[in-house]
Amino acid sequence: MKFKFIIGLLCLFSGSLAAQTGEIKGTIIDQDSGEPLIGASIVIAQTNVGAAANSYGKFSIQNLKNGEYELEVSFVGFEKLNQKIEVKEGNTTQVELTMKPSALSLGDVQITQNLAQNVSIISALDIELRPISTSQDVLKIVPGLFIAQHAGGGKAEQIFLRGFDIDHGTDIALSVDGMPVNMVSHAHGQGYSDLHFVIPETIERVAFDKGPYYANKGDFNTAGFAAFSTKKRLESNLFKIEGGQFGTFRTVGLFNLLEPKTTKDPSLYLATEYFRTDGYFESSQRFNRFNTLLKFHQRLSDNKTLELSTSAFTSSWDASGQVPLRAIESGQISRFGAIDDTEGGQTSRVNLNAKLTTDLSDGGIIENQVFMSNYDFELVSNFTFFLNDPINGDQITQSENRQIYGSNNSYWNNWNLFGLKASTEFGTGFRYDQVNDIRLSRTLNRKEVLTDLARGDIRESSVYVYAEEQLELTNRLSLTTGLRYDYFTFDYVDALTPIYERQVQNKGILTPKFKLSYEAGKNLNLYVKSGIGYHSNDTRVVVAQNGNDILPKAYGVDLGTLWKPTENLLVNVALWRLDLAQEFVYVGDEGVVEAGGKTQRQGVDLTIRYQLTPSLYANMDMNYTDPKSVAEAEGQNYIPLAPTFTSIGGLNYEGKRGLRGSLRYRYLDDRAANEDNSVVAKGYFLLDAVLNYEVGAFDFGLSIENVLNTEWREAQFDTESRLRNEAQSVSEIHFTPGTPFQARLSVAVKF
Template identity: 30%
Template sequence: MKRTLLASALAAIALSAHADDPFLPRVTIDASRISQLGIADSAAEGTVTGRQLAARTVYRPGELLEAVPGLVASQHSGEGKASQFYLRGFNLDHGTDLRTTVDGMPVNQRSHAHGQGWTDLNFVIPELAARLDYRKGPYSAWGGDFASAGATEIAYASRLARGIASLAGGQNGYGRALVAGSADIDRGARPGALLYALETMHNDGPFTRGDNYRKVNGVLRYSEGFANNGFHVTAMAYRAKWHATDQIPQRAVDSGALGRFDNIDPTDGGGAHRYSLSGAWARSSDASSTRISAYAIANRLALFSNFTYFMDDPVNGDQFAQPDRRVTSGFDASHAWHAHGADDAFASTTTVGITAQNDNIHNGLYGTKARRVIATTREDHIVETSGALFIENQTRWNPFVRTVAGLRADHYRFDVASDRPANTGKASDTMLSPTISLVFGPWARTEFYANAGTGFHSNDARGTVIAVDPKTGEPVDRVTPLARTRGLDLGVRSEWIRGLQTSLSLYRLDMASELVFVGDAGTTEAGRPSRRHGIELSNYYKPVKWLALDADLAYARGRYRDSAPEGNRIPGAVEGVAQLAATVTPEGPWSGALRLRWFGPRPLVEDNSIRSAATLTLNGRIGYQLGRRLQVELEAFNLTNRRDAAITYYYASQLKDEAAPVDDYHFHPIESRSLRLSLSYAF
């Protein structure tokens, strides 16, 4: 994600001075938010510090992204599966149109077996996150694929002020152990640091057949220098296995045939691993700065799901497997020139960059029974290659006017070898994406923003060359390789009232092809053109040193732009989101936080006749410092023990004792009230 020179410098200072070190005792956390005046290029972008992330209560790693105002992370299956995301009127499924990177490595997986843009964050260790940057809308030349609704970037720390050893346990079979630290390495004039972390975890959840989620996760990093002048090399490894309780039909719960936490196919679940090696190098001076990064990632997923039960195969059931294994490699390089006027009222930075990514993918779709393959729907080998060139200029013309203008050119090449010759082929596409941002102010600590730009998302490579449906054999239309998006934002950010930071954003986003999750197929498909209007209000208030209050509100209106008999509503499109939070850090050993999240109702069918209910959750934590090095903390999830749904769909399914398919609500429940107790030792 793009950052201004000033933002990069601030980040480098913070990392070098351990200002955002997540291992300092939580009772000393200063929950202040970094001022974005003079830094941000829109009202819909910002930075969440490591200290703020450490103060959050998260049930799973994907919920770290809920630090982005207006974003919701949910789950409709087992713990090892990628989270479901909602933002700016989108049901983003498992990551479509939300570009996510960790330490410069892309997390979204293109042409994935289960869904385009699959974003699995289970390999993230929250305690290592030094910063979360976010940007909403296609207004940066740095964005690229999947960045239309938003983009998030998690940066890991390179050094820790203190090591940590932590043990946690809780209800529903939860257990976690973590050890992490860093050691300085004396190399004379070039001192370095070695960062290490090892995490193990188990969780069953409240389900009748426990998830039995088991993961092992490790990080090893060597670094020299700082973020703006130095380098690092990082190795990561993650492995996990789990059972899954997928969404269940409401009719079975209403009749008493199923409990809320029961399942229909007890063999659903999966396993995953992710291994990566990455590196980054940076050099900066008053006149220029250069950044280069590269990565290689080996991902593998075995996923078994059953959403329709016995509708397609009354004898064996409808379980299907979506295996995916891939090696993703790529690099990013940029060089910036900085110019300053004699009186420092004028300053300009011009950045040129190049990026490339290659995915070598083997995936498929199989009919299974108890995870045993009984039928092959399709098998594919995909090589998807992309490259981009971009240029962006940031200029401060005088103390009250700034502009950011950029142009990005992306080229994609798709090569699909399918088990059906008719679905084998090659395709390519090119997209130019101009962007412009105007910033006025600050006046009375208030800035105004106008942003316009275009972006895109790639579609599944298999859809770009397809000729026949692999399941029915019927002819089908090919999809556009790259789907254009166009956005407009108007916003204001103010810190006029002492201790209060407020941002307001009005936006519109047009999409040439909506990516829609198909509940009874378990995948995403390219759909109709769409338009969204929305408003977002974010408030952060620190009335006194020991209290921080957050209030984030978002509303969106999403519609298909073409006419169709079934209607123009977008199934699953979120309309309203609200988060209210209080963080208390008084002098002394105690600290605590409460966070209330409201996830509003959504249309589930195109004519809006079927809608989901809203979901309300209240989470909290309380911590006590036992000494300089030892801390105990109690986390609580769903404090009011509500019986809401984490996610709801509407489609046809058939239970074993039913004679025909039934259209019905299908939901995955939020977890029941649970407690987790942790003991952490700093060394």
Template identity: 30%
Template structure:
């Protein structure tokens, strides 16, 4: 913690400014917030529109200036969110928010241009959120929420949600990047007016080895074709996307293997671990004002999508614990089709002499997935462990009303109901269904100009892996299909000084069943009931148009709430998460960003007898743009060459010659050492 305090002390003197918040009065309208508000609103322009103190937007400019080592770290512009990794670069990242280790995306609903990214009943982890298909230059901005207070947000959104928009137009450009640790990337984009709209095409190719003794050899390609006509209030878009990646992976390794010299700090006991992924999607959005009929005066927005995801992960976490001859490597496979969409209607309304805004909508989603687990040796199949064909169908309907009672008091009240049914034909055969009613509400009082207080309460949920819910599933189907979460928070947002904004939020959230990661099998599973209480401070200070300071820190107290004798500490739940950033914007030809990211010490087992130290690092980027559109950039990552670990776990595995019952040990995945990347880009 001392490392964080020393960093934050030097900056909070300048920064007392809140982290981005906010949204619109129809908050929770995911794609509207991401695609429209994010492009035009600044972090500090949220008084009078936000539903809670922990809701906000991130503009495109901040995404471009953040020194992100990997594409998933673009999400670190969301206050209190840290993105890290414990495996190869082709795999979904790990996300930490408000004292939650969200593994690969549990309880943080993420969407891109209205398409959900979280995957249900996934081969590796419930809510798996792989962002490697995103091309960073195409992101238009981010809208985010925290807590279960937004009626339009459904599955996985109880802790938080992130909605990323994509641009409709981009200047013709190319960019080439090369750096240490075997990093290369090429990007190109171009567009043309077609008919009454605009056609945009973009693609990237990337390669990365990393510092690993057995290089990742990541090979990744992305392509996007997008047609847009009209604007976000009256128009439509159609987008096709393709993504393909192959890689090797150095997973978390037993600490004793490193200290005993069996492998180096960047080594692996099974160099055949790795993965391959493919994603294809077709999606569209539509918005129109309603000018006739009984719906006149409102606006309709809609989106639809179809996605194909294919993934294979080869992981050997326990080495020779279960199979002392061939080892414990497994292949986790899935082939998935997802189809769905959403529609909403919003309009202002004057009733009983008061001004209101009404938003009502529904969303639906269907998943058809084949998922299996095979025992393998050096990626060669040995035996099928289990195989499931799962179909999940469901959706939610909601209504939300924002009412302005006085010039200084407004309320946002909503209800949502979700229904989900699933059928499993396979190892864990069965049929299950559940529904959940979710009330939500906020009261917002303007104390004086530039200062608002928020009080919020609501219910949300995450769905659980169907294989643990069916009668033949884990523990005879003991997991709830829809695990509810109840939350409350109180917060304040204030423009303390010109160009200085701050938010302070106290929160509590209770889960009836927390999703936890079981490293023994490389899978998330439904766990014990839990509670988190915490405090979050965010600050944004922009003394000049060309300079912005930003800081965020979240303290949390995380405990299981049952009486299990194993203990009530929640493994991998950090008590402190924080970040500091500086953005340099168009200072003549110069632009860039500096970021400090930190997550604190945390327990690794329930009785708190084994702990991890946490992690911190500094990253920076700098760009110089010539008048003709030629740009030179440099990125420096892990500037001070921190030797911290990016991820830590504690579990039992077995190395050759050890007792049959194995050895319980810390398993670590180190931060990448200092590295540098150089970019040359040209806008035409």
């Protein structure tokens, strides 16, 4: 009773304080698309007090006395908006503000104590300035993230971020419209993330950040996350074709099936993409990919919005795989040759997604989402050639069929405690993966199965609940705390054992989060982030280890600043450290479990965005990391393939007469390929260029990869292998050669 009485007094007291003053609540949206402008800055001109639009485009300014106030609203890439609002004490004034797109200008950027807004600024800048023409470019939006393709274009990219060789997604959480991309307990590798089902032209925004500090992000969120959102509606129809060297052809169509006259009208559009290429290898890749997306969006009532989408994706390819350095140096094969050119694969995915958003009368928001996917995968590889089987070779095939079912549900609202502005978010949901006939087999010529190394069925489920509280202690100081709990059930039936036996393990994990942000001066923000994240391990690891040490934790801390020293310069610097606990790894290529030890990574990230002239922009990301294995002796503690220094940047030109272009570079330093650094993976420096000219409804484009025609190694591994005529095996660098000079022409028309 005492507890309830105290809570009642607090609510009564805080409510009475709120009643003495007025409040402005509102939503900021894009005039053309109807999308919320996340991170838009709202400032009261008379007081310089303001707020930032949250992930729903909503904002709140409290403790206002009677009078007329002028709101100054700004967001990068939109015209500044000034609007007068009448406020009465004890009342809440509701507004919906629409902003019109305009020329991109860093002058519109304002830095505050709101961390979500500051990150959204970088995201909005990069989407506007970076040309995105392929699925691979989608991932490159995240500052400091590198990718490598090494299996004919159809396999998910290898990812590098913050000193991690993330493989195909072990330590970055990826999602599209709330649906998880990472595949748990995958046939090829834990966290396997294939983003090729995303059509680049449909991307509306990308929310990203680094580190394990976000309560609404769970599995795989250690090095960071990237959440992609596709357009709710189209501004116009689009048809685009492009083609280039090596038999490359691509066509994209975006079509309004309904013609909404306002952002409140229902919208239905269809997007399609077809891509094919023979590739630059001596053996044709014969790569084909087809994508389609159908998306419906409608405001059902004044406070309910429904979003429905279905998408389908399929691709198939041949591949030349990684080639051993000695075979090229001896002249046995050329740089673009192959030891085994029968590699390749095929994959497909069908998604259904539904989300209902409800605006509550008190300004709160409830989101309810359900989704499902049907996924097929088959990958044929040969990494060791004739090491294990000198007669038939070492070709392996990994395959699976999977259904994913899930739901995400959240509640968000602003509130007031003793005159302090606060916001609360609660979330809960589940994910269930039904993986049938997950298989690793030794095969011959992609047709004949010689033997099964691993085969079975997996049922993996997880449920989660989280809470996050943000409190503005002052107009300059903001505190965010969060707590998340995930509970997993791992279920495996081994088809290769003589008896039927379900091996089941359960495990839960609690992960706290903490962020403190301080607006030290005009356009200067200082922050500290700390928290615990994790990534799950493969179900076959979990049951093999009897549930011990199978949800390894990641302990992270970031100290950083976001600073705008001049009107046209934006700088983000972060010092960080991330420690990973003991973990076990399922090696999908061998069907075995390997133990891994504790690791430590620490480094510095530098992000610079600079507007040289009204039409010319420069950007650069530099990332230095010191990665090491904690338990190993000095000199034996290198983490294989972990990047130590990377940099991405370039120049972008946005002319007023329809001309735009970019010249971008990528630099990856040499790095250790094994534990004692006796084998080195060579770095590279590349230049890419894009030029577009828009006249009327037409847009003509030219894109060039590897302008300098540099010979570089895209994916590299220290692998033990044996060629057909070799008596002994050799351990050395095996690599996939990167693309040579490659040009593409495109033409698009809007109607």
